[in-house]
């Protein structure tokens with residue numbers, strides 16, 4: 164259904180910097196800082212390159228000319244060179260990492276902001292733990308790419324080019340011997356780089372999978388423990404980790420082989436130069452200082468080639484990570500705001516109309532509801548009843564556009580809901596879910612979730628209206644009581660009343676109530692009942708009904724069977740139709 168859901172399994176693009184090029188607009192605001200960082204990087208690299216040349220004079224002053232004064236001066240010069248290098252390194256590292264931290268935080272925030280706006284359809288396709296893992300590890304990889312990779316690439320390239328030039332200047336023949344190994348190293352880098360990227364992609368995928376699994380188990384902790392499936396969950400997680408270790412070890416093997424091969428080739432060349440240079444020194448054609456300086460330049464170049472090869476591998480990893488991040492960012496929400504949204508009339512009446520609505524979750528699946536026509540006047544309470552799987556929840560989810568209808572249309576006060584901005588539409592609808600979800604934080608924060616700018620008096624009024632004040636007032640910390648993750652520190656009935664208070668504060672014209680199936684203890688039940696009764700007063704309400712008391716109170720009952728409306732009426736008229744579905748359902752209660 165969602166592009167990205169499928170794209171995750173599609174073949175990754177081969178070597179391509181395109182995913183990274185998309186970072187450029189994010190980098191642009193920091194271009195001055197980055198340019199200054201680059202200048203200091205060049206200064207630090209230049210100081211590094213000057214060092215062997217200074218050393219050459221130092222060694223020759225000591226060993227050839229035996230000049231103490233020159234030796235002292237050159238040593239002081241050397242200290243100055245290192246001081247300049249250290250200062251330049253400091254400025255460069257500071258400017259670069261402070262910029263990249265901000266760039267990646269910006270990208271993380273943007274990815275989160277994008278994901279949280281995607282319709283529930285996307286989240287039914289993906290595990291949330293997998294998404295959080297992407298946010299942390301893939302963006303982490305991009306962070307290291309920006310902070311160390313770019314600077315290392317520039318530094319090592321400067322060392323490579325500068326070192327090579329200095330080698331030529333210092334001794335031409337030795338240079339030719341050294342450079343003979345370059346094609347070998349580049350060849351190895353390309354060969355290993357490719358398989359490293361593949362291996363890294365599967366490691367990242369396995370991490371995301373394992374994290375998704377852990378997240379799911381933690382989220383369903385009660386179910387896991389009540390079925391005493393801890394050992395099985397641990398085994399599943401362990402199995403997924405073993406797969407991860409398998410691919411990670413494969414990656415390490417490739418990496419280790421790569422480093423060893425490249426290292427051997429590079430240092431083999433150094434040995435060859437030592438031998439050739441030593442021969443020239445013996446023949447008196449070269450001073451010891453020049454040979455040592457040359458060796459330093461050769462080591463610079465070798466180290467640079469080695470680093471560049473590693474960087475090439477990291478680059479492949481980062482391209483994989485960037486590709487996955489862009490995939491997430493490119494996922495188009497299946498429910499979108501209209502180009503030119505209409506505004507709702509004020510005051511809103513809250514008249515809702517389903518006109519011949521049909522819906523399927525996936526294009527390849529059959530309709531789960533069809534031919535639904537339903538008119539709800541202002542303030543009318545309509546109860547949906549039907550067997551499990553009849554389509555009640557589906558109908559209720561279409562109204563706030565968690566999904567869009569596949570056929571027909573739904574109107575609010577006569578306007579097609581697809582012509583309204585999502586904010587406007589959802590702002591007009593209050594939802595009381597079957598299992599209310601609270602956020603970790605205080606009761607006050609949870610009620611104010613509906614309107615963070617609400618005043619103290621408004622919050623208290625909402626809590627009172629929801630009959631939540633009765634228990635809040637008795638708590639030592641009152642509204643400031645912390646509710647624990649998902650509200651676990653409150654009872655089911657208290658959670659429900661806080662959730663109802665939230666809807667009171669929102670003050671919507673339309674309410675969707677997904678009635679709890681399990682009953683609460685009598686006192687809680689009484690409070691919740693009273694709270695709901697007050698909430699529905701004067702608001703158009705769609706109830707996914709499970710209880711007789713609710714159905715009795717409804718102005719109209721809609722009986723659904725296999726996604727179609729089969730009966731409509733009040734409780735009384737429907738029970739009278741003896742062979743009707745409702746009468747049979749009622750008899751079974």
Ligand SMILES: Nc1ncnc2c1ncn2[C@@H]1O[C@H](COP(=O)(O)OP(=O)(O)OP(=O)(O)O)[C@@H](O)[C@H]1O
Pocket residue numbers: 287524525531549550551552553554555556557558
């Ligand atoms: N996200 C989904 N993807 C695919 N099919 C779904 C999805 N959600 C529900 N369905 C299917 O749609 C049909 C209607 O489900 P729905 O949840 O609307 O029924 P319901 O009447 O609310 O049931 P219950 O009373 O058990 O909650 C079912 O056959 C269900 O399998």
